[in-house]
Amino acid sequence: MPHxxxxxxxxxxxxxxxxxxxxxxxxxxxxxxxxxxxxARRLGPGRLESAVVMAVAALVAVAALLSVGAPRVLTTLLAxxxxxxxxxxxxxxxxxxxxxxPVVPLLMLWPVGAPLGTRSGCVVEVPAGDxxxxxxxxTVMVVGSPRPNSTFGVMVESHLVWPQGPPxxxxxxxxxxxx
Numbered sequence: 001m002p003h004x005x006x007x008x009x010x011x012x013x014x015x016x017x018x019x020x021x022x023x024x025x026x027x028x029x030x031x032x033x034x035x036x037x038x039x040a041r042r043l044g045p046g047r048l049e050s051a052v053v054m055a056v057a058a059l060v061a062v063a064a065l066l067s068v069g070a071p072r073v074l075t076t077l078l079a080x081x082x083x084x085x086x087x088x089x090x091x092x093x094x095x096x097x098x099x100x101x102p103v104v105p106l107l108m109l110w111p112v113g114a115p116l117g118t119r120s121g122c123v124v125e126v127p128a129g130d131x132x133x134x135x136x137x138x139t140v141m142v143v144g145s146p147r148p149n150s151t152f153g154v155m156v157e158s159h160l161v162w163p164q165g166p167p168x169x170x171x172x173x174x175x176x177x178x179x
Contacts, residue, residue, distance in 0.1 A: 023143055028111060033108070034131075048090070106126070108123050112139065119170035121169070124166075134156055141154070149168075
């Protein structure tokens, strides 16, 4: 689901939950931490992919020169030079920039009674100020249904904390903070 569509759904839910007495409220365990909001992305084309593209381009160029009757010495020199370029691309990391994943405040939620050490049922990004308001761990009242791509809020005393992005399921690489 696109982030803008989820944001619109969340705003509608916030408005409705403030006036609807039938909004589900459940108690859940939580922990706050900082980490990447999404799984790590691929860095882009690797050395192997770049080398294959260069090799195919070399074969096409040499075949084109041979088909039009170019001298074999020129074609051999071109093939050798292009082979060196392919080797250079294959062994150097040029053009590979690592993507820096943004580290954001995260709220991890577990059902009350979940065994220690289990992956969280829901992970969502929260504003930095709300992370400090929540504290590190404990129990919290959840307004709505904390499932991936759903809309919900977290009640801290008399303040509602709203997620900043769509919630996702917990992953094995999420920090469990001692659990």
